[in-house]
Amino acid sequence: MTATPFSKVRLTGLLLLLLLAFLLDLSTGTVHISLKEILRVFFSPATADPIGQFIIKGIRLPKACTAVLAGCGLSVGGLQMQTLFRNPLADPSILGVTAGASLGVAAVMLAGGSMATLYAIKELGVSGSWLIIAAACVGAGSTMLLVLLLSRRLRDNVMMLIVGIMIGSITLALISIWQYFSNPEQVKDYLLWNFGSLGGVTGGQLLILAVVVVIGLIVASLSAKMLDALLLGENYARSMGLSARKARAVIICSTSLLAGSITAFCGPIGFIGIAVPHIARFLFNTASHRILIPACCLIGTILLLLCDTFAQLPGTQTVLPINIITSLIGAPLVVILLLRQTTVHSW
C-alpha cells in the first residue's frame, strides 16, 4: 500500500486545481477583483487598491481559508466514518456530534432569549459570534464525550453506529422542543445559522479553528493503518493485532474534533463528508488510507471552494447559503460517478 507514481501524478494535479479554485474564490464576489489585482495585494501591497486590499485580506482570504479547513476536515471525517462503520452512507454527522453543536447553539439562541444573548447576536452577527461558537463547542464536546464513554462499553461498530444515530435523534428532538416554544424571530436566527456559512470566521477564531482541524487531521493520519485493517472487518482487524476499542476511540476522537469544530464555527455543512470519500476512491482507485486521506483533503477543499464561488450567483448581488450549494453540486456529482462505476457495490 504505497503511493504509486499514478497517485502522485493525480495528487499533484489536484494540488494545481486547488490553487486555481482558491484564486477563483478570491476573485469572485459582489465586487469582481482580477487575478492581477489579487497578485498585487499579496506581492506589492503598496501599489494595490486599498478597497480591494481590504476585501481580499479582511473578507475573502479568511473565507477561503475557512473553506480549506472545512473541506479537509469534513471529507476526512466522512472517510473515517465510512471505513469504521463499513457503510457507504456514513458521514461525520453520524456520531451525533454535529447535532450536539446545533443543540448548543439552539440553547443559546432559543432558550436563552435573554437580553445579553440577543445583544451579542445582534452586535456580532450570527456566524461570527464567540458566544455561538462557545455554545456549539460545548454542545459538540459533551456529545463527543458521551459517544466515547458509550463506545468503551459497546462490543462492535454496528452498535456504535446505532447509538450514534440515536444520540443524534435525541439531540434534534430537544432542539425541536426549543423551536416549538420559541418565537419566530429566534427560530429564524437559528435557521439562518443552520444554513451554514464560511464567512465571518476571522482572526482569532480562524486561528483556533485551524489549530483544532490540524490536530484532528494529524490524529486521522496516524489512524490510517488502523483504518486499513478495519477494511476487512472487526474480527480480522483484531486477529491482526488491532485493539478494536482503542482504534474506535482514536477514530471517534479525530472525527469529533473535525466535525465538532467545523460545525461550531461554520454551522452544519452537509454533503461534503459523504460525497468526497466516494469521489476520492473513484479518482484514485485504491482502498489505502495513506492515499485516500490526502486525496480527501484536496478534493474536499476544491469542492468547497468551488461551492463557495458558485454561492455568489453570477451577475447578481445575491449569495446563497453554502449548505444549499454543496448539495446542489455534490449530489449530481456522486450520481454521475456511480453511473460510471461500481464502488458502492463492492461494500
Added chain:
Amino acid sequence: MVSAATSLLNARDLQTGYRSGAKRIIVANALPELQLQAGQLICLLGPNGSGKSTLLRTLGGLQPPLGGVIHIEGMDRWTPATLARKISLVLTDRVSGNNLTVDSLVALGRYPWSGWLGGLNATDRASIEWAMKATGIGSLRDRKIHTLSDGQSQKVMLARALAQDTPILMLDEPTAHLDLPSRILLMRLLHRLARETRKAILLSTHELDLALQVADEVWLLQSGGQLRSGAPEDLVLNGSFESAFAGEEVAFDKGSGNFLIYTPQDKPIRVTGEGLTLFWTRRALRRAGFEPVATASLHIHAEERDGRPVWLMEQQRETREFDSIQKLLQAIS
C-alpha cells in the same frame, strides 16, 4: 503426546461460551487438554451447533474463554499485538473491502510487523510474495476483491494469513462454498504447508472424508460439548465418529469412512460380479432401496463382455439382460 513444553499452543480446563451481561452461556465445558504441535494439521469436526467456531474463536483469541488457561509458546497473557504475531486466522466473515486489490489485502497480513504508518520493508515484501506464490494467486495480484470467485477469495484470505507469518494458523470452515476440486486442492495445500513450513494448522470443517485423508489429528466435537481427539483412523475404529453424529438421523459407515445418505432398507437382493462394476452396482441398488444380502430370490450379476459392463437379472428362473444401470433399475422397481 509430546509434553506441553514443546507444543505451540496448550489449553487446559478450557470452557468456551459467551458472556451476555452477567449471564454466561456455556458452549463446551468438558474439553480435555488441547495441544497444537508444529508441523501438524488438525481437523476440528462436529455437527452443526456443536461449538466448532466458538472453540476456534476462543483459541484464536477473538473471544475470551469462560474458564481455563491457554498457553501460547509458554505465554499465558498477551496483548492483541503480540498474539497477532503468534496466530493468524482465516474466518468465515465476508470480506468485500471497498476498492481493495488482492495485493493490498495480502499486504495487510503484515500489519503486526509493519511500522506506525504501515510502511513495508524488504522482509515484508518477501513474505507477501512468498504467500502469494505458495497459494498460487500471483496472477490475481491486481484484481479487486469483489471480482473474485469464492475459491479464489478463500485462497487470497489464506495468503493474507500466511503473510502474517505466524507459527499457528487457524481456519474456520475454509472449504465452505467451494466446489469439490477446490476443496481437495485447498486441503492438499494446507497439508503441504504444515509439512513444509512447520506451522501448526487447525481447521474446522464438515468435509469428513477429506479430513480423514489429510488430518494428522482429528478433534471430534460432540453436541454436548465433549471432545475426543486422536488419529482419524483410531476414532473411526473405536466408534467415536458414529457416536458423535448419532441421533442426527444419518449413519456413519465404518467400511467407507462416509456418511450414508440412505438408511438401510428391507428389500433383499443378491448381487454378484467383480471389480468396479460390482461396487457401483451395489451403490445404485442401495439407492433404489435394496439391501445386498447373501441369498435372495432376486439375483443381479454384473460382468464384463467385450470390454463393456452387462447386467443379468435372474428372477424365478427368468433371466433378462441390461446394458446400463438405469435400465436395470427401471426394470426392478
